[in-house]
Amino acid sequence: MAALLLTFPLSGILLWAGLEKLRERGQFMGTLAQLGFAGRAGSLLAVVVPVAEIVTGAGLVLVPSATWPVASVAGLGVLFAAAGLLALRTGRNITCSCLGAGGSMLGRRQIGLLPAWLGVAAALYLLAPAWPASQGIQYLAAVTVGIVAVRAHALVRLASRSAGYRKAIGEAAGVRRPIVMRAEGVETG
Amino acid sequence: MTVALSASVVILAILVFLLLGSQVEMYRTIEQLREYSGLIDRPVPVAFTRSGERPSGVGLPAELDAAAQALVLLLSDKCATCRSIVASLDGAVPRDVVLVIEAEDPDQSAGLTMSYDLDPTRTIIDSTRHIGDALGINTTPVAIVVEEGRFTRATTVPSSRQLYALLESLRANRTIEVGGPSSLEVK
Numbered sequence: 510m511a512a513l514l515l516t517f518p519l520s521g522i523l524l525w526a527g528l529e530k531l532r533e534r535g536q537f538m539g540t541l542a543q544l545g546f547a548g549r550a551g552s553l554l555a556v557v558v559p560v561a562e563i564v565t566g567a568g569l570v571l572v573p574s575a576t577w578p579v580a581s582v583a584g585l586g587v588l589f590a591a592a593g594l595l596a597l598r599t600g601r602n603i604t605c606s607c608l609g610a611g612g613s614m615l616g617r618r619q620i621g622l623l624p625a626w627l628g629v630a631a632a633l634y635l636l637a638p639a640w641p642a643s644q645g646i647q648y649l650a651a652v653t654v655g656i657v658a659v660r661a662h663a664l665v666r667l668a669s670r671s672a673g674y675r676k677a678i679g680e681a682a683g684v685r686r687p688i689v690m691r692a693e694g695v696e697t698g
Numbered sequence: 699m700t701v702a703l704s705a706s707v708v709i710l711a712i713l714v715f716l717l718l719g720s721q722v723e724m725y726r727t728i729e730q731l732r733e734y735s736g737l738i739d740r741p742v743p744v745a746f747t748r749s750g751e752r753p754s755g756v757g758l759p760a761e762l763d764a765a766a767q768a769l770v771l772l773l774s775d776k777c778a779t780c781r782s783i784v785a786s787l788d789g790a791v792p793r794d795v796v797l798v799i800e801a802e803d804p805d806q807s808a809g810l811t812m813s814y815d816l817d818p819t820r821t822i823i824d825s826t827r828h829i830g831d832a833l834g835i836n837t838t839p840v841a842i843v844v845e846e847g848r849f850t851r852a853t854t855v856p857s858s859r860q861l862y863a864l865l866e867s868l869r870a871n872r873t874i875e876v877g878g879p880s881s882l883e884v885k
Contacts, residue, residue, distance in 0.1 A: 528712065532719050609719070646704040653711035660718045667725035674732065677739035677857035 512638030513648075516569050519582065519629060520652045522608075523566030525659075529609030530559035540606040540615065544595050561585065570652055571645040573638040579630050586626020593619030741860050746842070746852035747834050753844055756832035758796065758822075763847040767794060767868050771855065772830060774800045774838040779856065783839055786858035789815035792865060797821045798829050800838065843868065 530537045534555050541551040565585060568578035589607075596603045596615035605612045605619070640648070748755075753762035753770065762768055773780035784797075791797060797816060801823055824830060833842065839855045841864055855861045 525715075528715060529719065532716055533723075643701050646701050646708070650704040650707035650711065653708050653715070657711050657715050657718065660715055660722065664718050664722050664725070667722060667729075671725055671728060673859055674739055677859055 512573070512633070512636040515629060515632060515636070516573060516638060517648070517652055517655070519633075520566040520569045520649070521656050523562045523569070523582075523585070524652065525656050526608050527559040527562030527566065530555070530562070530606065533606070533609050536604075536609075537606045540604055543599065543601065543603045544592060544615075545599070558588070566652075567649055569633070570649045571642055573633075573640060573645065576634070579633045582633065583627055583630035586623050586630070589619045589626070590623040593617065739857050739860060741841075741853045741855060741864065744835060744837060744840055744852040744854060746849070748832075748849050749851065750848050752848060757829050758798075762796065762844055765794070765844055765847060767871070768844040769795045769865065769868065770798060770842040770844060771795055771861070772798050772800065772833070772835060772838050772840045772842065774802075776802060777838045780839045783855065783858045783861055784814045784816065786861075787814070787816070789817070791817040791820040793820075794868070795820065795865070798824050800827050800830050801825045 537559070538551050538555045541547075541554050546554050561581065562585065565578055565581040568575065568581065572578065593616050597617070597620075603615045605615045607613070607615075607619075754760040758770060762770070771783075773784065780799075797820060799821065822829070830836070833852075835842070835852060837854065840852055841855045841861065842852045843850045843864075853864065855864065
């Protein structure tokens with residue numbers, strides 16, 4: 510059970526991060542360029558890093574008894590911390606693009622999270638979860654549906670806010686005259 | 699069979715995730731455009747110097763002095779947003795709201811109250827604008843919050859939804875009833 514509780518969220522985070530980096534590849538390439546990986550190196554990393562995240566996320570659930578997904582989690586943690594260190598060395602504010610476009614700044618946070626990544630990898634290695642690949646694919650389906658649900662929730666919130674704005678703009682569109690007519694007054698809309 | 703179905707779910711879920719991501723991006727872009735073009739439906743605090751004073755001191759009904767929470771909604775008969783707010787009330791002025799309609803032409807304002815069928819017991823026609831002047835507010839529509847019988851703050855009300863949002867937040871914070879729920883009777 511503990512292995513499942515650890516594996517599912519981790520797999521979801523890695524899948525989310527990888528898919529978002531691929532979807533917003535331009536943004537991620539911008540981050541890489543600011544870190545000094547422009548040109549071919551940047552283009553290559555912009556594919557390799559998200560693919561590694563997706564493969565690791567899927568591997569954790571599909572082949573939990575294999576060592577490579579766990580090693581890959583630790584490797585990714587080291588990679589993110591190295592990126593944070595590089596960002597600090599440049600002395601510039603570099604957008605993380607950790608879970609897609611935007612997000613926080615790259616730097617101390619990624620370095621600080623390194624022990625967490627290594628700890629999770631060690632815990633998964635020690636817990637040694639094991640289930641057949643046929644069950645793993647069902648778990649992977651559950652994880653992907655889970656991240657879709659989280660995304661859908663964010664979308665519904667944004668859509669509802671947008672509907673409210675549309676209503677308000679509809680009211681404002683009726684303005685044909687100055688709103689306030691005061692001798693010494695302020696006119697406002 | 700189960701494996702094939704699960705694999706299909708994974709592929710479909712990934713596609714939906716990417717599609718929803720694009721839609722989220724679109725909504726965020728629209729929000730950025732709104733902010734950039736100033737189409738922001740957001741209440742803005744208004745400089746208000748009468749905080750802590752009793753409503754009756756500026757010519758508002760003395761019953762407000764005993765209200766736990768209430769809103770004084772300052773409107774103008776020349777203000778289209780004010781008209782849309784009044785129209786959204788649909789004649790039903792909430793019991794914790796007092797409307798003050800500033801009128802350039804008192805007859806026109808009387809027409810406004812009649813055409814929107816506003817509750818006359820909760821509507822004040824401020825034809826001389828003495829209330830607005832006493833409050834020191836030259837902007838409409840503006841809501842002045844009354845808590846525990848005293849003015850606390852003033853804010854613009856850019857749309858009816860913001861009026862209801864303000865009312866909801868005010869009611870949610872209601873902790874102490876001063877004068878009871880029927881204390882606000884405006885004559």
